[in-house]
Amino acid sequence: xxxxxxxxxxxxxxxxxxxxxxxxxxxxxxxIIQLADDMLQSMDxxxxxxxxxxxxxxxxxxxxxxxPLSDEEKAAGL
Numbered sequence: 001x002x003x004x005x006x007x008x009x010x011x012x013x014x015x016x017x018x019x020x021x022x023x024x025x026x027x028x029x030x031x032i033i034q035l036a037d038d039m040l041q042s043m044d045x046x047x048x049x050x051x052x053x054x055x056x057x058x059x060x061x062x063x064x065x066x067x068p069l070s071d072e073e074k075a076a077g078l
Contacts (some may be wrong), residue, residue: 008045011055018054022061039058039064 011017025032035058043051043064053062 008042009057010046010048010051011057015057017057020054022035022052022054022057022059024061026040035060035063036064040066 035053035056039051039053039056040063042056043066045051049067050063050065053060
């Protein structure tokens with residue numbers, strides 16, 4: 001009946017994962033796609049417009065960005 005509420009956490013300055021050099025993403029696997037989706041959900045929970053994988057706790061060179069459409073783009077159905 002009730003789904004478990006997902007806990008969202010974003011790493012901030014001083015977190016050790018942010019001090020590491022992030023690894024490049026080689027092949028885009030289902031796991032990478034799931035990570036990006038999870039990152040988007042976390043970003044939305046904080047009303048953000050962008051999130052890097054290290055901020056999500058994963059030392060990878062991956063970012064998600066949400067660029068809002070302009071009113072003209074919305075009107076054009078983009």
